[in-house]
Amino acid sequence: IVADPQKAFDAFQRAADAGNPTGKIRLGEAYITGKGVSKDANHGLALIEEATAQNNSAFYTLGDFLSRGDFVQADADAGIKAFLAAGEAGNAYAFIRLGEIYRDGTLVPKNAKKSIDYYRKAAAMGQSQALLALGENYVYQRYGAKFNKNIGVQLITDAAKQGNEQAVATLANLQISGKGLPKNAAKAVKSLTEAADRGNSRAANMLLAIYRDGRGKDIPQNISKARDILVRYEKLYAPQDLARERIVLLAASATSVTDFKELAASLSGAPPAIQSSTISRLRYTNPNAYVYVAQDRLKQRGLYSGPVNGLLTRSTIQAMNKLCQESPSAKRCDGGPLDNVAANLISVLLN
Structure with missing residues (x-):
């Protein structure tokens, strides 16, 4: 289907008029980004706020726009409040975003304790992605050098044990770079290949990226091998992800x-x-x-x-x-x- 922002806007408008909260959220997004309609950020935000009365996911969307500041003026207090509401309604990703906000310090002053607490809160809700992200923060010392890399590796390992495919790929990447794990590029490539053969799409994508971009002297860039990898594992990709990887390759x-x-x-x-x-x-x-x-x-x-x-x-x-x-x-x-x-x-x- 060919993208048609105007037709999409008209459909969202009909859905919103019929009282559908998701339609109202999408309509608000259209007004904020100017897709299919002239930009009117204030009206778009108001529509999404209205939708929060019927759909808790609207809180996350609202927090996303207000915290990123790409299309509307960033508002730390309102953005955090929206994410808290989304998190308390059961959206673990909202707590992950709060962890990012307090980690990065671009919206509010950095606060390692708050950041870690929010990641832990998301993890307690069963979100292994929170363990992975928190582990990476420790390994890459995003909270400072005083935080132990070994704790980070353990968190990533725990995420992998919970079935997080990206965590498996991340551990292999740490082996290649020697960050937190003994450096062993050959072992990392072997584990990625085995995981991809078992159907791990993230491992396949990491393998693709390694040869597409190279990893210095450890793994030289090899475009031909990267092409072979993409063909070999293309069935593991969602259509849009496959399209993106083909373009990047x-x-x-x-x-x-x-x-x-x-x-x-x-x-x-x-x-x-x-x-x-x-x-x-x-x-x-x-x-x-x-x-x-x-x-x-x-x-x-x-x-x-x-x-x-x-x-x-x-x-x-x-x-x-x-x-x-x-x-x-x-x-x-x-x-x-x-x-x-x-x-x-x-x-x-x-x-």
Whole structure:
């Protein structure tokens, strides 16, 4: 089905008019992002707030918009309040988001104790993803060097024992990097292959990423092997995930303007739901491909008039900064367009 924001908006409007709270949430999202209708963030937020009376998931959506600040002004108090309501209503992911907020300190001052407590709360609700995230925070010392990496490895191991597929892939990745586990790239690749053969899609994807991007001298980049891996395990992927990985793999071998043009065309034809995340991934796999896509889309929006060639020129940076000004969170772009925080926002706005 070809995406049609206007038809989607009309359908959401009918659902909302019929009293469907999910329709009201989606209608609110459309107004906030301007998809299928002129942007009206305040009206969109009001619609989602109305939906909270009938649908607890609306609290999470509200907290998401108010905490990220991509399309509306970030509001720490209101965002946290919405996530707390969602969490108390049974949404463990809301507590994970609260853990992220207090870990990162971009919305409120960093508070390691609160962050850990919220992750633990989500884990107590049976959410193994919370154990995995908390474990990674310890291993990568996101709370500071005083927190024990061994505790982090144990938490990730516990998540794997609970059946979390990503945790299995993360443990292998730690073996490759030597963070928290003895460095052994060959053993890591073997465990990923065995897990993928058992049907673990996250292990297959980690294996793909390892050869697509390379891991330095430990595992050199091997595009041919990455292609074989994607073909071998493609049945483990959901259709949209498979589409994204094919595009990112295409980017890994793109070196010319002709290659970048083909990549941009493939991206434009991909489902809208995966385009932002795919653009963001390009920055890591092939920065020049990321810049090319940005130039192409900025030119379509009338924000850039220079050559579309994948080179990060001064005029390209200026155009990206103009794009950032469309968001209430424009300061997130202060680190430059290739900074991780900035690239994530730019990827959302380019979509």
